[in-house]
Amino acid sequence: MTTHDRLMDLLEQGRARFRIIDHPPEGRTEPASVLRRHDLSQAAKCLVVRVALGRRARRYVLAVVPGDRRLDLDGLNRLYAGTESSFATREIAERLAGSVSGSVVPFALHPDLDLVVDPDLLVHKEIFFNAARLDRSVALITEDYVHLAAPRVEVIAQRSLTGAGAASRGAEIN
Numbered sequence: 001m002t003t004h005d006r007l008m009d010l011l012e013q014g015r016a017r018f019r020i021i022d023h024p025p026e027g028r029t030e031p032a033s034v035l036r037r038h039d040l041s042q043a044a045k046c047l048v049v050r051v052a053l054g055r056r057a058r059r060y061v062l063a064v065v066p067g068d069r070r071l072d073l074d075g076l077n078r079l080y081a082g083t084e085s086s087f088a089t090r091e092i093a094e095r096l097a098g099s100v101s102g103s104v105v106p107f108a109l110h111p112d113l114d115l116v117v118d119p120d121l122l123v124h125k126e127i128f129f130n131a132a133r134l135d136r137s138v139a140l141i142t143e144d145y146v147h148l149a150a151p152r153v154e155v156i157a158q159r160s161l162t163g164a165g166a167a168s169r170g171a172e173i174n
Contacts, residue, residue, distance in 0.1 A: 003098035003132035007105050016144040025134035027102015029067040036128050036137050043067025044121060044129040046104035048093035048113070051082040060088060060096055064106045064117040069157035076116070076156050099132035107149050117151040 001009075011018050023035040033040045049061045049071070059080060063071050077085035087093070090101055096113050097104040106129055108115035121127060122142055131138045 003105065003109060004136070006098070006109055007107065007132055007138070010107065010148060011138070011140070011144075014144065014148045016148060017141040018144070019139045020131070021128075021137040021139060023135060023137065027100070027130065027134050032130060032137065033067055033128065036139070038126075038128050038139070039124075040068040041066045041120070042124045042126065042128050044106040044117075044127050045069070045071075046097070046106050046129065047071050048088040048096055048104065049073065049076060050086055050088045050092070051077060051080045052084040053080065053082055060092070060113050062097070062104070062106070062108050062113045062115050063156055064115070064121060064151070065157035066118060066121045069118070069120070069159075072156055072158045079116070079154055079156070097132075100134065103130040103132050103134050105129060105132050106145070106151075115149060115151045116154050116156055117149075118155060118157040119153050120157060122146060122153065 021036050026032040026035055029043050029045045033043045045065050045067045047063045049063050051059045051061055065071050073085045094100055096110045098109055124142055126139050127142050128137055128139050
């Protein structure tokens with residue numbers, strides 16, 4: 001079963017209020033938001049992060065931030081009392097997410113992934129994200145997302161993409 005199929009089953013079985021948006025293939029948050037016709041702040045940007053917890057211990061985190069923000073890697077590192085945080089390699093991120101880069105869903109569907117969501121994404125009535133496919137997205141009522149995903153909610157996004165926030169290190173996966 002594909003990650004897309006697992007997502008659809010989760011939403012349907014959970015009686016989530018959602019709609020499917022088909023669009024040309026796009027995995028970058030800003031262009032995808034234009035195609036889906038919503039505010040960039042409503043996009044769930046999903047990033048897989050490796051947090052080193054010591055010499056050989058590590059934890060992988062699915063960090064979800066609003067589309068108009070960047071992940072605060074140092075803040076996420078402090079949250080886990082880690083020694084270092086970095087974006088997971090593309091290979092590891094895609095294996096843990098179960099989908100290609102740019103189509104990662106904001107649900108931790110792999111047991112080795114922790115899910116942490118920035119509260120600023122959750123202020124919207126509806127959130128948007130690629131549905132484990134580059135050519136299909138989901139618009140999901142935020143209340144239903146929180147109920148189904150049961151995320152850890154922590155401030156993990158930098159305050160703005162303008163000014164100092166725009167110089168943040170790292171690359172976007174979704």
